[in-house]
Amino acid sequence: MAQPITMSMPMLNGMGPLDFCMSGAILLSEVAHLIFLSIYPSIEAASFSIFKLETSYLKKSCEKMRQAIVLHFLVGILACSSVSYVEAEDAYRFLNWEVTYGEISPLGVKQRGILINGQFPGPTVNAVTNDNVIVNVINKLDEPLLITWNGVKQRKSSWQDGVLGTNCPIPPNSNWTYKMQMKDQIGTFTYFPSTLMHRAAGGFGGFNLLARSVIPVPYQKPYEEFTVLVSDWWEKDHKELQNILDSGAPFPLPDGILINGLPRSTSFSAIPGQTYLFRVSNVGLTTSINFRIQGHTLRLVEVEGSHTAQEVYESLDIHVGQSSSFLVTVDENPKDYFIVASTRFTKPIFTATAVLQLAGSRSPASGPLPNGPTYQLHWSMKQARTIRWNLTANAARPNPQGSFHYGTINVVRTLVLANSAEKINGRQRYSVNKVSYQNPETPLKLADYFNIPGVFTLNSIKDTPPAGPAVLGTSVIGTTLHDFIEIVFQNNENTMQSWHFDGYDFWTVGFGSGQWNSTLRRRFYNLVDATTRYTVQVYPNSWSAILVSLDNKGMWNLRSAIWPRRYLGQELYVRVWNDENSPYTEYDIPANEILCGKIKK
Structure with missing residues (x-):
């Protein structure tokens, strides 16, 4: 709600013409300033400079002063009207989350889980492009905690990223x-500790x-949306799993999905005949998962904030940390169908399984589960190459996704990053x-600041x-704001990898087997309609x-989404920097x- 405008009238007794003129200038400037403030109280103080009239100018000429007053006042009113529009669009959503331990038994075995407001999984957050999302996290665990927002770019504010390199x-x-604005983003994302x-x-x-309602999406509005979280799972307590990693023992296979x-x-x-949007995310620790629905096809319309070319699939691989959205038109026959998630490369x-229950159904889901791929690496890589950008669709802003010709x-710089399993000090x-990355006691962002x-x-x-x-260290790559770089993830191990970059999405231009070579491999890049996303898979020995x-200044985590590997050092930070100290580049x-x-109150 706007605050009431309060101001004091200047005393006029004993004023000369110039004094009166100056008083009028200040009065009108203050009116404009306070109107602006009442409409948009959260604006930074620096933004009010358009209303401040310099005394030196006031003393030169009352006529010039009068013109300046009118100009500044009109600018102020125009600013008020434009900001009023922004304020109306950019809503605030306030969330209060209490994070506690609680008993859960997802696989039939009682164990200690982490709940948010008593829920496992945690509550789904639904917001709109440019919304301000304010999340008060109350930590009731017995250990320090951070929550990160997987895929949320945190424009100009790596302070809100929720990882140990940026936050205590x-x-x-x-x-x-956390105080976050969903600046110029749409799509399917997740959060986790x-x-x-x-x-x-x-x-x-x-x-x-x-x-936003003013930005059309490239498909008819679905009847309803479903958020689907698929994950591998262990019956062991998370501290027991951590102890396994600390001891140097191999991380066990999951106990289920x-x-x-x-x-x-x-x-x-x-409802039979209706079309639904399934937002599917892999929130697991180690395992790629194939997703499919019995008797139905999946029309892929979005991956991690990018509208896609709407290819139709019988099933789709979703790797650790990734998200995809499908349109599914439900069969007219009122019966139930299995929804299936199965592991890949294990x-x-x-x-x-889950169940798609149709209204009026008298037939429970039955019959054999639809077959999915198991260990066909080339099948998965070939499928990945079919996921392409919808060049004509608008993204979060009213311009086609293909209007930025990335190819x-x-x-200006190429990074070739090779993951490897190592023994360091016998561990x-x-x-x-x-x-192998080690977190310092002082977050990198604070040390930098x-x-x-x-x-x-x-x-x-x-x-x-x-x-x-290999050595232990605190890996930070220095880059310059607005640079355009190439990153190659080289996987020389016989394991599936998945990489996530905080603060950014990126064009996934190529996948290939063997060793990357700049001369040969770049010939096969997709430089026309590669999707942008925030997590990319890397196949074994590929x-x-x-x-x-690099358009987002800050300190950004580039990490393995395979969580045991990240816990044991497979991550680094990218410092995106320029020398400008301005809220236009970083808050x-x-x-x-x-x-x-090293920085304590």
């Missing part, structure tokens, strides 16, 4: 409030960003270009894989290439920022 964790029995192995106990949920927290009992109600194959921009670790020495060194990791043994426009440190390490 929330201590037990304390709270911290980023600290330790908390993610293995829950605390995750869906985060959906809808398009879940769909929205259950292996079998989840159901989705539908032995044995784990399967979970014609000069690459199992994972590294990127022979550096306060110029604290000894926390990290820029470019402490090589641009290409070096020879020699490579994946992405192009990134200042939040007033509520938690301080720790």
